[in-house]
Amino acid sequence: MSSVLKGYLKAAKNIFFPSLCFSCEKKISGEYLCPKCKEKIEFLHPPLCRFCSNPINPAPARRGWINNNEVGRCEECLGKPLTYQRVICVTAYKEPLVGLIHLFKYKNYDYLAGPLSLLMANYLTTIELNLSGYHFIVPVPIHPYTLKTRGYNQTALLGKNLANYFKIPFRDDIIVERIYKKSQTNLNKQEREKNIKGVFTAKKNLKDRRIILIDDIFTTGATLRECASVLKNNGASNITAITLSKTPEHHNAN
Ligand SMILES: [Zn+2]
Ligand SMILES: [Zn+2]
Structure with missing residues (x-):
């Protein structure tokens, strides 16, 4: 290999794997977090409400709990009209993820998608979620204007x-955000619900399609409920939502 090429590859490696931990800025090699910061990532464990991932208190979870359609709901979700079958939130929205997600979302660190999606994939494998039988993986869309300014969703x-990992077709042309909404960041639960109403539209007939809906952060669930109801109104028969992170109750993500 020529030294020019070697130099180039080294530079590329440093771009993709900078030698500082993203959280504590300690020197590391070939990773995005140092082992100590990585250990701080808090994964969510059952028993959890199937619609909001808040802790619940029923019988201890058994193997395969995630595929059981009868697992419980928390008091707040009981009796609510629910548009998706279940939500699976992978991590608690706490450091080091708060900082990482902020870089990922707002500071052009789009390559953090690699390690962050791997966290999700490993978790879904560990909890033995049965992904066979789903037709598409669909992301929560962003408005074309945001896409243009941010450069990526x-x-x-x-x-x-x-989708690559689990060999399920990826479709980002199924739902679009057709109305530019104001940021949900500083809105309370009711305001979020109102702000998101009617902003999405589905472009395909989804009769009997089983869909995995992906979002980055679960805060009040308003976005997922709205997206899921649009998918359902277009015929989708089963919607499972999966998010990278979940804020503690009554806490807004930015
Ligand atoms: Zn660190
Ligand atoms: Zn709940």
Whole structure:
């Protein structure tokens, strides 16, 4: 290999794997977080409400719990009209992920999609979620204007990687955000619900399609409920939502 090429490859490696931990900035090699920061990532464990992933208190979870359609709902979700079958949130929205997701979403670190989607894929494998029988992986869309200014839809990057990993077709042409909404960041639960109403539209007939819907952060669930109801109104028969992270109750993500 020529020294020029070697130099180029080294430079490329440093771009993709900078030698500092993204969280504590300690020197590391070939990773995105140092082992200590990586250990701090908090994965969510059952028993959890199947519609919001808040902890619940029923019988201890058994193997295969995630594929059981009868697992419980928390008090807040009982009796609510629910548009998706279940949500699976992979991690708690705490450091080091708060910082990482911020870089991923707002600071052009789109290549963090690699390690972040791998976290998700490993978790889904560990909990033995049965993904066979799903027709598409669909990301929560962003408005074309946001896409133009940000350059990428971070949720679509996660979805695409998961689709490759689990060999399920990826489709980002099924739902679009047709109305430019204001940011949900500083809105409360009711305001979020109102702000998101009617902004999505589905472009395909989805009769009897089983869909995995991907989002980055679950806050109040308003976005997922709205997307799922659009998919359902277009015929989708089963929607499982998967998100990278979940905020603690009554806490807004930015
Ligand atoms: Zn670190
Ligand atoms: Zn719940």
